[in-house]
Amino acid sequence: MSNSLGTVFRITSFGESHGECVGVVVDGCPAGVSIDPADIQTYLNRRRAAEQPGATPRKEPDAVRLLSGVHKGLTTGAPLCMLIENTNIQSEDYSDYERIPRPGHADYPARIRYGGFNDPRGGGRFSGRITAGFVMAGSIARAVLSHVGVQVYAHTVAIGSIEAPSCEPERVREFSRVDALGCIDPASAALMEGAIEEAKARGDSVGGVVECVVLGLPPGVGEPVFAGLEGEIARAVFSIPAVKGIEFGGGFALSRVRGSESNDPYVMDRGVVRTAKNDCGGILGGLSTGMPLVVRVGIKPTPSISIAQRTVDLDLGREVELSITGRHDTCIVPRAVVVVESMVACALCDLGVRSGLVPGVVA
């Protein structure tokens, strides 16, 4: 398994869905960064299943324990270890999936890869619950980035076929936390909630798209060619279970237009070089341009659904039908908004430290 991410600002994820705890160790964090556990908890609460439409009935306090690396409220330069305990477990719901793998989940390839020794309870290492560790790491990355004026925000832009109208990146800062769905546009949010409820009533699930914007990133951050901004962000974001697509700026749509439409003209704006539009999503050559970084993340529908599906009984070597019971999210997207922000922040923090944007000691 590969459980660490980053070159200098390096995070190591640990824990399983139904083990004692899930958590993260953050190494390579600059010293002198102010850390308030209440801020970490605020981010965790956005991920925690609570009022989000379609969230799993598995409710837990997800109270953060910050075990090391902070003294008198400031990072010391030593590793930070953070965890939350698993307090609400029903492992019996999962006892069949080692033998009868859930379509769309990791049960089958994990059994092959780890010879059946992987922890299957609640999906084990493949559960969305491990992303609580990502959020704790992200809260540290965000605290570091805020010292150099970089801020990361995300919002829900699509659920199923319902798409919110596009909005300026700067507006995401104002609105990204207004509702449990994380959608800026109230009219779209109402339709999205309806789509989630409809899927739930059918015993089905639905996916969607999260857009993340980074404001205040100066030009020149990134380590081309093999650790450019797109690659490092994609690597971090694809660590989030259920993420199946990513695009930057105009993304796939740019492949259908001419260069004269796709290129972002340079302009002088009050003495600063900017671009007149931002179809490159704030990245050229793997380096930041100084414009807002814009990344969209496609999240698939939750695999565990109660509608009967075809699968196989691996012990009997026979096709069977599976209707999944247990506690699952009808839609992962609302809970994933803060997870996307967190992984983008971790990737940027690592590149920020490597490029010298972030000093080793924050005064």
Ligand SMILES: Cc1cc2nc3c(=O)[nH]c(=O)nc-3n(C[C@H](O)[C@H](O)[C@H](O)COP(=O)(O)O)c2cc1C
């Ligand atoms: C926050 C979050 C919550 C999730 N909740 C569920 C869930 O309740 N049920 C489920 O089957 N999958 C859930 N997933 C997705 C699975 O973990 C994921 O689809 C599975 O590990 C297979 O990986 P893949 O979809 O990336 O290929 C969740 C993912 C995240 C990020």
